[in-house]
Amino acid sequence: MPSSAQGTRNTFTSRSIRAFSLLAAGALLAGCAAAGTAGSDSASAGGEDSAPVKVGMVYSRTGPLAAYGKQYQEGFTAGLDYATHGTGKVAGHPIEVTEQDDTGDPAKAVAEAKSLIGKGYKILAGSTDSGVALQMAPLAAQNRVLFISGTAATDAVTGVNAYTFRSGRQSYQDILTAGTMLGDAKGKKVTVLSQNSAFGQANVAAVKAVLGAQGATVGSVLAPPSAGDLTPFARQVKAGKPDLVFVAWAGASAPALWTALDQQGVLDAGKVVTGLAGTASYPIFGGAGDKVSFLAHYFPGAGGGNPVETAMLDSITKAGGTPDLFSPDGFTAAQMIVRAIESGSAQDTGAMVKALEGWTFEGPKGSEQVRAEDHALLQPMFTAKLTGTGAAAKPELAGSLAMSAVTPPATKRAG
Incomplete structure (x- = not known):
């Protein structure tokens, strides 16, 4: 190359x-x-x-x-x-x-x-x-x-x-999609689990802007992008006893993250929402895939x-x-x-x-x-569920949202 x-x-x-x-x-x-x-x-x-x-x-x-x-x-x-x-x-x-x-x-x-x-x-x-x-x-x-x-x-x-x-x-469209699955956010405690990066910080800001405006208390647990052991961060999330965990994660450390969350009981403690990543990520959830609610930017067939x-x-x-x-x-x-x-x-x-x-x-x-x-x-956005485990894991469309339903607020353009 x-x-x-x-x-x-x-x-x-x-x-x-x-x-x-x-x-x-x-x-x-x-x-x-x-x-x-x-x-x-x-x-x-x-x-x-x-x-x-x-x-x-x-x-x-x-x-x-x-x-x-x-x-x-x-x-x-x-x-x-x-x-x-x-x-x-x-x-x-x-x-x-x-x-x-x-x-x-x-x-x-x-x-x-x-x-x-x-x-x-x-x-x-x-x-x-x-x-x-x-x-x-x-x-x-x-x-x-x-x-x-x-x-x-x-x-x-x-x-x-x-x-x-x-x-x-953009992240705001992800959060608007997730919001359609959460019901009434008023009085709920939401924790954003992500990396301490531009991507992660954008997701924290978007969750605060959307769910915070609906009455939720939004906090975050941000891990260094280079972190190898993610167990301490999973424990920190569980200790906060949130009603909902919004996971925004990118990169090769995703399998380690979901293993840590499952082992620490986070997936059984409350509702966990995340974005559906690429096809290579489907098996990483193991038998826990049906415990997670997915918002989806896209998957083949959506x-x-x-x-x-x-x-x-x-x-x-x-x-x-x-x-x-x-x-x-x-x-x-x-x-x-x-x-x-x-x-x-x-x-x-x-x-x-x-x-x-x-x-x-x-x-x-x-x-x-x-x-x-x-x-x-x-643009349209989607919700999905994951069925099957291992190599047989695949997404199924749960719902489609027209672009008008997930339109972020207009931003005053600079320049």
Whole structure:
């Protein structure tokens, strides 16, 4: 694998288009009318090819969140093929994607982004980690480039500036989804268990803003991201005797966390709610999965088999990948980039921003909208239950929430 300094360039030439089109052409033709993505008319217009549009993807190809980065990248590739109808072009411009591995390090991400910007890149995508996204956003504003953040969930990305958008959900949407499962929060004690990171702190703030406003007393137990033994934190949660434990956890230490919570009796002491993570996480709950209530950003099939979801699933699978939790984040990012280029201008960032603001489209999860005021991505959310154990564990849809039911409050946009 090339080093992050060199990057990996994926240029959608006519040769690669022919090969890739074989993977998803049937699904794309079936779903293109419902996609709501731009580029369908312009992809074959204009005769001879124009100069390529350069897109820089800075994400976690390696590092603690590499699995999430892989899901994002596979979704992005499928989404770009879908949104351009297998041509790899928008308005006659080939889309040229250069990948850079930030390893989850904000300083490295910024350095890589500055290098891309210096080479004339006007569009950046990626940011698997919330801490990375919070450093990339001001860089986008300073250099007037379009930045579409990926899986990073921190609410602080929403409304941060005029040049930053997001292609995934945010923590507030998670908490609103969880709130639909909790009943009356008035007088209840809620403990947020998470890592002491931008992601964890965002979840604490979101739970306080949502459930605290409903009358709950919200506290937190935050573990260092590097912590190996999580038993002391599980004990601390149980000692607080909360009515509800909201677990927000990311990364490879999740199995150790759930083992500690089960061994310390936390899962039997009260209601435990958490987000449904990727497919690899399903077995980690062991026989305790049915003790947990899940809010879900996405899992394969959650979208109800709408044409866009079907195209995404088919494309990723046929390319040898595995659809998962963050596949829609990459897919939607590609849809947004195609929209920005086709309806705006590859060299006019202001026009691209305007093209995205207020845009309503069909994504893998269903109907979605880019809110003009603060660039929040309004989208459906889901609830689920986990059945089976070990390799047989799988999620079942418990409920679907339209984007209007889980809309975060508008944020006054800076810049």
